[in-house]
Amino acid sequence: MPSKEYLQAERNQPWREALRKTMKNKERTDLPRVKMPEQPPEVRIHNFREVNLGLTPEQALAESHRCLDCVDPTCITGCPVEINIPKFIKNIERGEILEAAKTLKETNALPAVCGRVCPQERQCESQCFYVQKLKKQAVAIGYLERFAADYERESGHISIPETAPANGIKIAVAGSGPAGLAFAGDMAKMGYDVTVFEALHELGGVLRYGIPEFRLPNTIVEVEIEGLKKMGVKFVTNCIVGKTISQEDLKEMGYRGLFIGSGAGLPNFMHIPGENLIGVMSCNEYLTRVNLMQAADPESDTPIHRGKKVAVIGGGNTAMDAVRTARRLGAEKAMIVYRRSEEEMPARIEEVKHAKEEGVEFFTLHNPLRYEGDENGHVQRMLLQRMKLGEPDASGRRRPIPIEGDTLWVDVDEVIVSVGVSPNPLIPSSFAGLEVTPHGTIVVDGETMQTSVEYIFAGGDIVRGGATVILAMGDGRKAAKGMDAWLKKTL
Amino acid sequence: MNKIVGKEYLSDKVVKFEIEAPLIAKSRKAGHFVIVRIGKKGERVPYTIASADPQKGTITLVVQNVGKSSGKFCELNVGDYITDLVGPLGKATHIENFGTVVCAGGGVGIAPMLPIIEAMKKAGNKVIAVLAARTKELVILENEVRQFADEVIIMTDDGSYGKKGLITNGVEEVIQREKVDLCVTIGPAIMMKFVSELTKKYNIQTIASLNTIMVDGTGMCGACRVTVGGKTKFVCVDGPEFDAHQVDFDEMLMRLKAYN
Numbered sequence: 248m249p250s251k252e253y254l255q256a257e258r259n260q261p262w263r264e265a266l267r268k269t270m271k272n273k274e275r276t277d278l279p280r281v282k283m284p285e286q287p288p289e290v291r292i293h294n295f296r297e298v299n300l301g302l303t304p305e306q307a308l309a310e311s312h313r314c315l316d317c318v319d320p321t322c323i324t325g326c327p328v329e330i331n332i333p334k335f336i337k338n339i340e341r342g343e344i345l346e347a348a349k350t351l352k353e354t355n356a357l358p359a360v361c362g363r364v365c366p367q368e369r370q371c372e373s374q375c376f377y378v379q380k381l382k383k384q385a386v387a388i389g390y391l392e393r394f395a396a397d398y399e400r401e402s403g404h405i406s407i408p409e410t411a412p413a414n415g416i417k418i419a420v421a422g423s424g425p426a427g428l429a430f431a432g433d434m435a436k437m438g439y440d441v442t443v444f445e446a447l448h449e450l451g452g453v454l455r456y457g458i459p460e461f462r463l464p465n466t467i468v469e470v471e472i473e474g475l476k477k478m479g480v481k482f483v484t485n486c487i488v489g490k491t492i493s494q495e496d497l498k499e500m501g502y503r504g505l506f507i508g509s510g511a512g513l514p515n516f517m518h519i520p521g522e523n524l525i526g527v528m529s530c531n532e533y534l535t536r537v538n539l540m541q542a543a544d545p546e547s548d549t550p551i552h553r554g555k556k557v558a559v560i561g562g563g564n565t566a567m568d569a570v571r572t573a574r575r576l577g578a579e580k581a582m583i584v585y586r587r588s589e590e591e592m593p594a595r596i597e598e599v600k601h602a603k604e605e606g607v608e609f610f611t612l613h614n615p616l617r618y619e620g621d622e623n624g625h626v627q628r629m630l631l632q633r634m635k636l637g638e639p640d641a642s643g644r645r646r647p648i649p650i651e652g653d654t655l656w657v658d659v660d661e662v663i664v665s666v667g668v669s670p671n672p673l674i675p676s677s678f679a680g681l682e683v684t685p686h687g688t689i690v691v692d693g694e695t696m697q698t699s700v701e702y703i704f705a706g707g708d709i710v711r712g713g714a715t716v717i718l719a720m721g722d723g724r725k726a727a728k729g730m731d732a733w734l735k736k737t738l
Numbered sequence: 739m740n741k742i743v744g745k746e747y748l749s750d751k752v753v754k755f756e757i758e759a760p761l762i763a764k765s766r767k768a769g770h771f772v773i774v775r776i777g778k779k780g781e782r783v784p785y786t787i788a789s790a791d792p793q794k795g796t797i798t799l800v801v802q803n804v805g806k807s808s809g810k811f812c813e814l815n816v817g818d819y820i821t822d823l824v825g826p827l828g829k830a831t832h833i834e835n836f837g838t839v840v841c842a843g844g845g846v847g848i849a850p851m852l853p854i855i856e857a858m859k860k861a862g863n864k865v866i867a868v869l870a871a872r873t874k875e876l877v878i879l880e881n882e883v884r885q886f887a888d889e890v891i892i893m894t895d896d897g898s899y900g901k902k903g904l905i906t907n908g909v910e911e912v913i914q915r916e917k918v919d920l921c922v923t924i925g926p927a928i929m930m931k932f933v934s935e936l937t938k939k940y941n942i943q944t945i946a947s948l949n950t951i952m953v954d955g956t957g958m959c960g961a962c963r964v965t966v967g968g969k970t971k972f973v974c975v976d977g978p979e980f981d982a983h984q985v986d987f988d989e990m991l992m993r994l995k996a997y998n
Contacts, residue, residue, distance in 0.1 A: 446956050448822040485824040491761050512958035523989055525996045532959035548781040548807055550997040624992035671957055
């Protein structure tokens with residue numbers, strides 16, 4: 248949390264005080280929350296363009312009036328990268344949108360991304376005064392963040408955060424996903440000479456290969472990475488730390504610190520009969536083919552099955568991304584199969600709503616038992632077990648229990664398994680002395696993100712297992728702080 | 739960027755490329771592979787590293803023209819650049835002094851077998867290479883193999899070179915003649931399946947290098963998964979080499995047809 252003094256000083260600025268006096272709080276709280284304009288479902292299922300169209304300037308202004316500029320801005324406690332939320336919103340209210348964008352970048356390297364993919368309803372917006380005290384809908388912080396970032400990008404006046412004078416200290420980053428990018432941005436601000444090594448041929452990690460165009464256009468990711476390049480961050484694609492360059496190579500090349508943000512790429516399977524049939528694949532494979540390899544483009548050399556009856560197993564955001572992608576690739580029947588009820592689904596409420604509007608069918612309280620194929624080994628049907636909910640388990644969610652004997656066969660010609668991911672073993676297995684848990688995640692100090700190898704820090708999914716973009720970015724920021732402190736102590 | 743510095747036709751449809759890749763040349767070991775993408779709309783395709791020259795900073799790949807992507811690769815010439823090249827990937831071959839090792843390589847599989855033959859010989863093994871191809875023109879890298887192998891047996895389907903017969907005939911001949919401690923096989927999946935069935939009969943430990951469909955090659959997607967000993971394994975991170983007697987070759991053969 249930023250210091251009270253800093254927040255107080257910012258809030259006491261004359262323009263903020265003046266702005267607060269322009270409207271009574273009662274007038275502000277009576278305003279309705281803005282609605283995000285979106286492509287109609289019948290149109291958007293035929294294209295990969297963004298579903299959410301972004302707020303108009305009038306809508307953004309209206310929504311900014313709802314923020315009360317609280318003395319104690321609890322919203323900030325809900326943000327893993329601690330954006331000064333009232334400051335950026337009040338900048339929108341006074342019409343200084345570029346200032347609002349600058350405020351975002353003080354703590355967030357990728358605001359246009361976060362404004363789109365963060366589960367705000369569980370983070371900043373859940374801590375908003377409206378929710379906490381008024382039992383009303385939160386200020387649309389995410390929509391406003393996106394508005395400010397998009398406005399800045401489209402204005403052509405993209406601000407580059409100030410960087411400290413170069414200190415000549417070389418730092419390596421393994422992985423260009425959200426954790427690595429956030430870390431790189433913060434280290435560059437502090438004057439470090441940062442190089443990001445990426446195994447794939449494109450940058451962005453899950454932002455690129457995972458989240459589809461209709462939720463996060465690639466151009467948005469590219470522009471935000473461009474911003475980091477302008478801050479002096481260097482990027483090397485097709486390079487695997489631990490494989491292409493070893494631990495010794497890094498030392499020889501003069502790197503003083505390494506941040507591992509290699510993610511949880513390894514997809515989980517359920518290990519049930521028929522899971523290796525043709526047409527059954529991981530969500531990572533499916534989304535990588537479509538997003539990274541552009542398999543839907545007829546000019547692309549990468550092939551993809553275009554199933555007519557597609558089942559996606561799982562209830563997370565990735566499952567929603569996969570099922571909605573299948574719909575756009577021509578699936579007549581696109582199904583979510585989830586073993587718990589809709590209430591327990593980890594996916595964002597908005598994504599579930601969008602999926603339903605797009606005609607996705609929901610088999611909640613169902614779990615696949617096995618798949619059967621045709622004579623060519625292509626998946627043909629799946630046997631589903633009906634479930635009921637029992638007592639809460641360790642995760643606090645009610646445990647799904649099979650209803651004995653209650654099964655049904657459903658015809659499918661494509662199955663996408665989206666039941667979570669495990670940490671990618673490539674880096675942990677190639678660095679001697681790196682302490683890992685039995686689950687394969689790297690052990691770090693929770694405050695500094697330092698690993699058992701002094702000069703190595705880690706964050707994001709390689710530490711947490713499968714989590715969110717913004718938590719990964721929060722880890723990246725913490726690790727930058729931790730590594731900076733460690734370097735200052737040792738150099 | 740990876741520049742092509744050498745190109746040689748080993749047969750009509752098989753091309754040997756020497757490619758600048760200093761970091762990979764330095765770190766690669768026998769059994770490792772790379773992922774290659776040709777052109778901005780290209781797909782990612784795995785190729786095993788046939789040899790490397792760390793001083794020169796180059797690696798050698800042998801490409802058989804079997805489809806769109808390998809076709810595009812084969813059209814490249816000296817001076818051209820590979821769009822994307824990443825590696826070394828996979829686990830290196832486990833090399834030690836086993837005693838007598840039979841290396842059974844079929845078709846273009848002889849290329850990835852070459853560094854294994856070399857490493858096995860350097861580790862003190864007696865190495866017998868059985869090279870097989872449909873016809874004389876398709877027997878590749880014979881001279882290179884002869885540099886390291888103690889004995890080379892060549893089998894062709896039509897008898898146009900070496901002995902007439904399948905690779906299994908050549909391997910069985912060796913097994914009946916002397917004690918074999920290890921068999922390594924690389925080639926088409928169907929060939930590896932039959933070699934595996936043969937050596938299982940004689941209870942000879944056998945390693946196969948699997949060539950499944952891949953996308954990223956870094957463990958991210960599971961397109962390359964196979965069943966080994968009843969468990970699902972990812973060829974790109976757990977392999978590519980596995981105990982052949984544990985591999986479900988029939989499932990692998992089926993999965994190879996996924997996009998036919």
